[in-house]
Amino acid sequence: MSVTLRKCKLKNGKVSLYLDFYPAIRHPDTKKLTRREFLKIYLYQEPKTELERNHNKEMLKLGQHVCAKRLIEVQNNRFGFLSEARKDGKVLDFFKKEACKKKGSNYWGWEMAYRYFEDYAGANFRFRDLSEEFCEEYRDYLLSGPAVGRHERSIKINTAVSYFAKFRSLLKTMFRSKAKLIDENLYEIVKPIKEQEVNREFLMLEEFHQLIQTPCDDQLLRRTCIFAVLTGLRFSDHKALRWGQVKGFTGNYYLQFNQEKTDGAETMPISDEAYAQLGLRGDPESFVFRGLRYSRLKPFLRKWISDAGIQKDNFSFHCLRHTFATLQLSLGTDLFTLMKLLGHRSIKSTQRYLHLIDQMKKDAVNRIMLNPVANIEVLPMGFQEISFRFG
Numbered sequence: 001m002s003v004t005l006r007k008c009k010l011k012n013g014k015v016s017l018y019l020d021f022y023p024a025i026r027h028p029d030t031k032k033l034t035r036r037e038f039l040k041i042y043l044y045q046e047p048k049t050e051l052e053r054n055h056n057k058e059m060l061k062l063g064q065h066v067c068a069k070r071l072i073e074v075q076n077n078r079f080g081f082l083s084e085a086r087k088d089g090k091v092l093d094f095f096k097k098e099a100c101k102k103k104g105s106n107y108w109g110w111e112m113a114y115r116y117f118e119d120y121a122g123a124n125f126r127f128r129d130l131s132e133e134f135c136e137e138y139r140d141y142l143l144s145g146p147a148v149g150r151h152e153r154s155i156k157i158n159t160a161v162s163y164f165a166k167f168r169s170l171l172k173t174m175f176r177s178k179a180k181l182i183d184e185n186l187y188e189i190v191k192p193i194k195e196q197e198v199n200r201e202f203l204m205l206e207e208f209h210q211l212i213q214t215p216c217d218d219q220l221l222r223r224t225c226i227f228a229v230l231t232g233l234r235f236s237d238h239k240a241l242r243w244g245q246v247k248g249f250t251g252n253y254y255l256q257f258n259q260e261k262t263d264g265a266e267t268m269p270i271s272d273e274a275y276a277q278l279g280l281r282g283d284p285e286s287f288v289f290r291g292l293r294y295s296r297l298k299p300f301l302r303k304w305i306s307d308a309g310i311q312k313d314n315f316s317f318h319c320l321r322h323t324f325a326t327l328q329l330s331l332g333t334d335l336f337t338l339m340k341l342l343g344h345r346s347i348k349s350t351q352r353y354l355h356l357i358d359q360m361k362k363d364a365v366n367r368i369m370l371n372p373v374a375n376i377e378v379l380p381m382g383f384q385e386i387s388f389r390f391g
Contacts, residue, residue, distance in 0.1 A: 001074055014044060015042065017043065017059070018036050021035050021036070043060065088127070090125065091130065091170075098170060112149075117163075127174065127182055135186055139190070142164050145157075161194075161195045165192055168187050201316075202327075213308075223277040224238055225304075228324070229320050230277070231268065232325060235297070235317050241288045243285075251272065298317070329354070335347065335350055
């Protein structure tokens, strides 16, 4: 196999450089044999000035460099350089295609990540424009807390973490695709945004018992909330749950379903108490929590918790999932089992709850004091004790 740098005279008075492959190689896109690759490098046919002569000299060196590189690539059976046209494709089209592969709440996360990328890069941003510098600048853009959408609320740092993680995942797919849409593994080069530790609201066991003993005016939402604490399921899983996915018998009930966020097939055992929150069994295709709407949950929870005398700021339905996780860990469930119960794909996601348990342990050990009455005023010696008698 040989690769030769050749020249082709053009009508505009310039010379186009191209590579001649012998024998011919098969184009990875068209599958047809080809012998030429035009480099889009041009020389002056008759240079008249020193500037034009220097231009020819530099462009010729560049052509020779590409020729040597191509020879090595051909010898290693790498023909991705023939697919350069693909790198003119729009990144947003690829982004949208990947987002549409997701399901449930995971899709909406990708959809919002898509919108923020569109806001920054624009509709015509192409694969060949991706670089380490661009990725770092996009990272800074997300960290600045931009606001995209009808509500125009600035995103918080952990939202930026999520959106940038999806963008990095996209970079990995581009690099590993058969089309080789980008030449560098930018996923490895560009570092993720570090997640910020946040306070996760949850209920202690005593608070949970206090809550369920407090009357409320919506039994559907009450059952849904209690079921969330007893199982740790997300709202999207509650809403999608059908009676055909609820199986088993007393002492051995379980759910078989696909998690909406991860699209992972799950078999989850549930307690008899959890099963009791589902109500009367319906047809296999009917929804268990029929009529459930997320917009009603937050005001319902806020009032129910307030009526129970529990002080919790910004308590949302997802905090019930946090409650399940922290109660499981505090009652002795190991981290790996909890990871499976929560449907996490990585143990790192589950480890976030450990710091909550660590704080609970610190609070517990601090309750034992060497002198628990040190701050109690003691009566002086000789002080006459007064006793009371009743009846």
